[in-house]
């Protein structure tokens with residue numbers, strides 16, 4: 001199956017220790033210093049929106065946001081442009097970008113206390129209701145491919161998957177792993193899969 | 195295995211009206227042709243605009259990142275979707291929602307497409323549209339197909355055509371209306387949609403309907419065309435009709451609409467607007483966009499002549515059966531409650547309910563029913579909120595809702611007994627905030643967030659003001675709570691600042707070699723009486739100090755108002771001189787080293803910039819002769835406003851003219867400090883050095899502002915009416931703004 005418009009949301013570890021709008025400056029610095037390997041365009045402040053995209057970093061290939069959907073804060077990477085390769089290769093690319101952004105945010109001198117994101121708790125989303133309606137049929141097709149990817153990216157780690165239950169929402173699966181690699185380790189591992 | 199997915203085109207084939215499906219197919223082909231270079235980019239630009247696909251900030255591939263100007267290297271950088279507009283750059287999709295009416299299925303669909311093609315946000319505009327941002331042009335055909343499958347079109351949402359037809363959100367439940375204008379808004383919108391007679395306009399044409407004269411809801415006074423519901427009794431029979439208005443508009447030069455016809459029978463409104471469209475298409479300006487709105491045509495011809503032409507045109511129109519059929523269909527319009535109305539009981543009320551009930555609930559004409567306004571910060575809704583709103587509309591009302599021009603959502607026909615449960619249900623959505631329509635509920639255009647023309651951050655300022663005022667809301671005096679704040683990112687006035695008590699529009703000033711974001715303060719506009727009067731500009735204040743402006747103006751009003759006095763009356767009573775002096779202390783800008791916050795905009799930490807700016811050498815201020823000249827010009831135009839207030843039209847006109855000459859002289863001083871004070875010489879030198887060289891020309895408005903000076907030089911002495919004096923003052927204000935902008939550009943050049 002040709003999945004496109006894949007997204008990943010890495011969960012925040014604990015609470016944010018500062019107001020969410022502090023990410024605005026950091027995302028502008030991402031643009032100024034070419035911190036990520038994709039072209040970044042602009043920063044958008046949605047902090048006034050209830051449980052919304054929070055602070056949005058608009059890119060050409062993908063958007064990133066400090067997303068607050070359902071009151072759960074996380075770093076969301078949403079690919080917009082088509083990706084080539086197998087499902088595993090596509091997922092590796094998306095997750096790697098999320099990991100690179102998370103690592104950069106965790107290491108920022110400007111965000112205090114430093115935010116921490118979970119490399120072992122994330123949700124994979126397919127942002128396309130045409131190819132991936134939120135149905136049991138989609139789950140049955142997508143899940144084996146996701147499991148195969150996780151087995152390769154997180155070798156030897158146990159994995160629990162939980163699908164998004166509301167059929168009106170985008171199809172997605174929450175991934176919970178038994179071990180938490182550092183983002184350095186994860187980025188290295190994913191580089192071999194892309 | 196998942197079966198083959200096909201395409202939205204195949205999947206929705208049976209659910210789209212055939213003509214609409216065909217139009218979208220044609221558009222998809224045009225996209226392909228443009229990509230292959232087989233369709234002229236200008237033609238394609240107007241084509242996509244008429245499909246609602248708009249440009250967005252940075253789509254020219256340039257952006258200043260706060261450190262340096264950058265070229266955005268989009269993948270298909272050599273393909274353009276319009277002049278200077280990169281193919282891959284994210285764009286905006288405007289979706290017309292006639293009179294703001296949406297059913298639950300449409301709301302759910304909007305939620306889906308906002309996630310799949312945009313950034314997950316549906317933005318409510320000041321004209322009851324929905325806008326999606328960061329949309330790729332190649333996604334637009336499928337986006338349109340999905341909208342078409344639930345009965346929504348984006349056709350003519352932008353471009354030189356009839357824009358969304360708006361109407362009061364209270365229509366049908368209002369206690370003061372003549373009759374429900376909703377089905378008439380539907381008829382006007384659908385009759386004129388794609389009509390051959392509206393395809394050749396020089397500019398856009400906006401229509402609004404109102405159920406009465408005195409409330410604000412329809413805002414017919416600021417529209418190109420307005421309809422106000424009226425009834426009359428003939429031979430004992432009540433007849434429905436409309437007062438028809440023409441030639442209103444905001445933007446750079448605001449005009450109040452004029453009465454075109456006192457009473458047009460309901461069955462005549464469609465041919466009347468067809469005739470108006472023909473006259474406008476035939477005689478309206480086509481070359482000079484700045485003079486192409488119908489307001490300029492009405493001004494040029496005079497309303498009597500315009501009326502005569504419309505009547506003549508009407509008489510020659512070939513009969514169209516839809517004129518009456520579509521009006522007869524209005525009788526079938528049903529907007530019924532879901533359940534019988536019941537009174538609000540005495541039982542337990544949730545915490546916060548009383549305050550919310552006071553500000554957000556309007557008692558409908560129909561006993562035991564209420565209209566509820568949900569306050570939506572900056573008009574932004576997530577997909578989750580949209581789906582939950584669809585659910586609530588099915589649970590509490592008849593599966594519909596309306597979008598308001600104040601960027602809120604309105605639920606009608608809520609049984610009073612259900613109000614506490616509705617309030618509870620709104621809490622998880624974050625939409626239970628009190629203060630709908632209050633000073634804390636601020637309207638703002640997209641401004642520098644996404645608009646290509648934005649100068650200052652209207653949304654950033656609105657967010658900040660709303661945050662502060664919401665925190666203080668419970669303590670605010672009731673007369674302060676009722677004030678309205680509206681903000682535009684530039685003089686184009688999409689935030690409708692002209693009709694707010696306290697309005698702002700973005701501009702900038704140069705201080706010590708740095709560009710500083712400012713907002714022009716516009717006080718005393720009138721929201722009631724269908725946007726009955728426009729405020730006048732008082733002066734530009736640094737963006738950082740605008741919260742102080744609001745606090746000061748609101749506090750003075752609270753302390754000094756006389757019994758029963760409105761804000762407009764108060765401003766008029768104390769006079770503009772006093773208002774200006776109230777703000778004088780807030781106009782200063784600390785030096786760059788002393789406080790850098792003044793040099794960036796709200797919500798955007800980048801150093802404010804209109805391009806690459808060299809860093810000034812001095813720690814203190816360097817005030818040039820040009821700075822002085824421009825300050826003199828501002829003073830002069832202020833005096834012109836005062837004269838206008840005192841009905842001294844000639845004096846107002848003369849001062850307005852002199853202010854422009856002063857500003858021009860200030861600019862000329864950059865080249866010749868010995869410039870004469872003779873207006874003939876100044877205008878002639880300005881023409882040679884600033885106009886003919888293009889130096890003064892605005893990137894978007896071209897020579898428009900320069901032409902104001904030349905016109906005033908020729909004919910200011912002929913000004914004979916309050917309206918023409920008012921216009922001259924407005925033009926002087928804009929000329930001075932343009933002089934500031936020109937001076938900034940000159941300083942920024944290497």
Ligand code: SF4
Nearest residue numbers: 639645648683684688
């Ligand atoms: S007022 Fe100016 S900044 Fe605001 S949307 Fe209109 S053109 Fe853009």
